Amino acid sequence: MNTMPLSMAARCEELIETLVVPRPFDIDRFLKALAEKRGRRIKLIRGRLGPDQPFGMLISTAEIDYIYSADDVPPLQFRHTVMHEVGHLLLGHFTSTSGGGETLRVAGDDALRLLLPTLSPALVRRILARTVYASDEEREAELFASLLLSRVSSVRDAHAGRAPTLHDDLVAPETIVGNPVRQRVWRATRHLTPLWRRVVAEVPQVRLSDVDVGALTSVERAQYRLYRRVLEIRDAQLLLRPYIPPEIPEWAFAAANKRGLDPVAADVLLEAAELDAALDAHRAGQRHHPEVVDVVMPRYPSETPGVLTEACQLIRVGTALHSDPALTALRRR
Numbered sequence: 001m002n003t004m005p006l007s008m009a010a011r012c013e014e015l016i017e018t019l020v021v022p023r024p025f026d027i028d029r030f031l032k033a034l035a036e037k038r039g040r041r042i043k044l045i046r047g048r049l050g051p052d053q054p055f056g057m058l059i060s061t062a063e064i065d066y067i068y069s070a071d072d073v074p075p076l077q078f079r080h081t082v083m084h085e086v087g088h089l090l091l092g093h094f095t096s097t098s099g100g101g102e103t104l105r106v107a108g109d110d111a112l113r114l115l116l117p118t119l120s121p122a123l124v125r126r127i128l129a130r131t132v133y134a135s136d137e138e139r140e141a142e143l144f145a146s147l148l149l150s151r152v153s154s155v156r157d158a159h160a161g162r163a164p165t166l167h168d169d170l171v172a173p174e175t176i177v178g179n180p181v182r183q184r185v186w187r188a189t190r191h192l193t194p195l196w197r198r199v200v201a202e203v204p205q206v207r208l209s210d211v212d213v214g215a216l217t218s219v220e221r222a223q224y225r226l227y228r229r230v231l232e233i234r235d236a237q238l239l240l241r242p243y244i245p246p247e248i249p250e251w252a253f254a255a256a257n258k259r260g261l262d263p264v265a266a267d268v269l270l271e272a273a274e275l276d277a278a279l280d281a282h283r284a285g286q287r288h289h290p291e292v293v294d295v296v297m298p299r300y301p302s303e304t305p306g307v308l309t310e311a312c313q314l315i316r317v318g319t320a321l322h323s324d325p326a327l328t329a330l331r332r333r
């Protein structure tokens with residue numbers, strides 16, 4: 001019997017194997033099945049905390065596991081944050097403390113007081129925020145969510161017209177050339193890379209680097225890489241929100257109106273203008289929103305998109321950021 005300790009990726013894969021993963025993926029159905037399996041209630045709290053607060057948290061009491069996820073973010077990022085906290089829960093990342101006969105296990109931040117004011121902060125023993133991957137536990141939770149969701153939110157869900165399984169590629173090995181999924185994912189990754197490079201150069205803490213993703217097939221590896229790039233850009237956008245100059249949304253909507261852009265193109269222009277200005281302001285150390293940020297957010301589609309859909313949106317943002325003449329004019333003001 002092999003008694004070698006499992007790698008982080010292998011531990012995550014082993015765990016994923018045991019889970020009921022709905023197709024197409026649905027976070028509420030996933031949590032319901034998980035709660036039934038564990039025999040413990042899970043309560044999802046959607047909310048919105050301040051700009052320097054974590055956007056995900058897990059708070060466990062004797063009866064209930066509360067998962068908080070910021071809900072003013074793109075659906076892919078919301079779902080990822082929930083799954084990151086599920087990773088902490090299932091990978092056993094928490095210290096147990098006794099207080100007043102009740103066992104409380106907590107990961108998160110003092111911000112939990114805003115979410116669950118009746119819980120005593122004195123019982124908080126550990127603070128983990130999803131924005132920093134310094135600890136092994138943070139990296140492992142992040143890897144768990146990425147490995148699981150990079151496959152379920154793949155292009156196959158949206159375009160292949162059949163329910164994929166996590167191990168499609170073991171059952172039907174891809175050919176070396178002509179694999180349409182891999183080609184689309186690779187092409188999207190290539191087009192997204194310039195924007196991703198610019199963003200992680202300025203906000204390097206969003207990167208999950210130096211992780212051995214283990215024995216993935218080449219399609220899974222490509223999906224994982226694209227998924228991480230989309231998510232890391234989205235995470236950086238969230239961290240950069242306090243740096244968005246307050247006049248940008250109004251400027252972007254006016255520019256979009258003047259050019260008669262459709263709502264999707266207007267969102268692309270808004271996102272590009274916000275990101276461009278926020279990157280510059282961050283570099284200059286010029287924070288525009290000291291307190292709670294209340295900027296106009298792009299309109300996100302209500303259905304859960306695949307990673308490829310979000311990648312396409314961000315590729316358009318990157319193109320606008322690089323070459324839209326209106327943005328160049330805005331920069332020169």
Ligand SMILES: [Zn+2]
Nearest residue numbers: 128129130138
């Ligand atoms: Zn975490």
